[in-house]
Amino acid sequence: MADTPSDSIVRGQLAQAFAYGGVATVLALGAVAIFFSKGDQGEQARNVLSTILPLVGTWVGTVLAFYFAKDNFESASRSTKELLGTLDERLRTVPVTTAMIPIDKATVRKLGANEKPDDLVLQNLADEMRAAQRQRLPILTAGGSPCLIFHLSTITDYLSKIAATPQPANAPPLDLKTKTVKNLRDEAKDLYEMATAFTCVAKQATLADAKTKMEAIKSCADVFVTESGQPSEPVLGWITNVEIRLRSQV
Secondary structure (H helix, E strand, O other), X not given: OOOOHHHXXXXXXXXXXXXXXXXXXXXXXXXXXXXXXXXXXXXXXXXXXXXXXXXXXXXXXXXXXXXXXXXXXXXXXXXXXXHHHHHHHHHHOOEHHHHOEEHHHOOOEEOOOOOOHHHOEHHHHHHHHHHHOOOEEEEEOOOOOEXXXXXXXXXXXXXXXXXXXXXXXXXXXXXXHHOEHHHHHHHOHHHHHHHOOOEEEEOOOEHHHHHHHHHOOOOOOEEEEEOEOOOOOOOOEEEEHHHHHHHHOO
């Protein structure tokens, strides 16, 4: 909760009182040390001064640091909120149709009429991405609706783990080129969940809407634009977390 004007005044008065009180204490101790500067009493006075002076300085410094640090923290918090609000406002002014990659210009893998996503060979998908110099590959149904989204890192992580796993002595030679989406789903559910981590927005939405829906899904980094935001509809465009981050920069 923000301070009221009276709270700020009281804190200011306390800070001044501690500062003036600290100075007065130091001066008083100094005067005493000078007054008793000779003989054994002088030595004792200097010992007392050298002991108490750091304590007074620390005490006053702590109080002042608390006073000013609180104001600085509140100022930084306000600035952060204002900045985030500005970024959100900026995203709300950008239609998804302006920021999206039109699906007819994107590198995608569209399933055949009788083709199942489970039967897709992972190595082939990775080769398609490398050939197109892409790190992601949307998988669309025969009707053009979103099905899966594969990141190259997801496939390489899975295949490298399989290659590093010791095989039984009597097992046939391991052929990574035969591993399919079904193998990934059955053997590495966490990686398969990343391939299903996408969402959809309507073509009337803004980048702020896309960002909100993306953040609501774990590991989601891709948003597909459809006519009314339903995943059963053909994809019109594709927005990645990279595009949203670039548009959010100050």
